[in-house]
Amino acid sequence: MMHHSFELILANIGRHISLTAEESSYFTQLLRPGHYARRELLLMEGAVCTDFTFIVSGCMKSYLLDQQQKEHILTFAAPDWWIADINSFITGNPGNLFIQAISETHTLALSRRNQEILLREIPKFERCFRILTERAFAASLQRNIDAMSLSALERFEKFRLQYPYLLSLLSDQEIASYIGVTPSFFSRMLKKHHLK
Template identity: 40%
Template sequence: MDESLVLKHISRHISLDSRETSFFLSLLTEKKVQKKELILKQQQVCKEISFVQSGVLRAFYLDPSGKESTIMFALPDWWITDMYCFINQKPAMLTIEALEESSLLQLKKDSLDELYSEVPKFEKFFRIMMQNAYIREQLRTIENLSLPAEERYYTFLKKYPLAAERITQKQIASYLGVTPEFLSSIKTNKQKKS
């Protein structure tokens, strides 16, 4: 298991000594997933939070009519879970799928609680992660309410240039709240302007 990426990620916010590092790593489980494999299904109890080492994942909500709404993408160096359901150990509201072959490091809920007890500075680390996620989602909500679809698409491209190359047009459209056809017309207009 190559843990260098997750340790580098953590070191941006907290410093660990060798004992704390070893304890943290002992709680992680490596999981390899294939393209289109689901790591969480709606209504399944959400037991893990996953750190993406390689690959791309997508969390989406599937409504009763079968329409998918993408909530987030996770690229290498990102965490992903259905946070409400993970923290409260409730059935998931989201489905999480691998968009390509991916490698994950997973942390179970009881292991996270143990980590907080044994290495309290991880509470700071995950607080920072939650604050950043909340800010990102708040800004996304404001953009969805205030910006036309075309500007939301350009904002997405600026924020996540590498993601746009690895995610289908249908999935990006689902994230932006538009149809794939509408997104195609935005891309066509952009090419004409260039």
């Protein structure tokens, strides 16, 4: 069963580079399994994000609180995705994001220190992380584009087409926060367009 829990992450990595059996086990032994209850925090504002975290099951979100303590969701992470406060992770400085479990979640964490060891011992992981980062970067740019050029309704339509799986896991508030509107406006919008 130990073996079983690494299947998803090895498949994830295997999409970008191929590993021998030894390399795979070297890699997996650098991972730290974690378990979070619904609403449990993985990271708090002001803490240094020391881990790059892979979601095995469940779902997490990263968000920040603005000056008025309003929550703004930056990303969701479903199974087979990674989550971190990248800015804090790469600089080593305290971050301003919270990361929280939306439902009961199993994770595998790769610490900064272990990532360095991994990259030194198996340099082809550089390639893997480059590709993962490129994709996440492209997704983030697209979100900037959408925020600038689409209406709230269009952003929601796009979200539901792109992440139908997440829709069922999230509260309306969370979807509203992600697309960048208030819960009350979101509720009105759904009603007006008979989307619920």
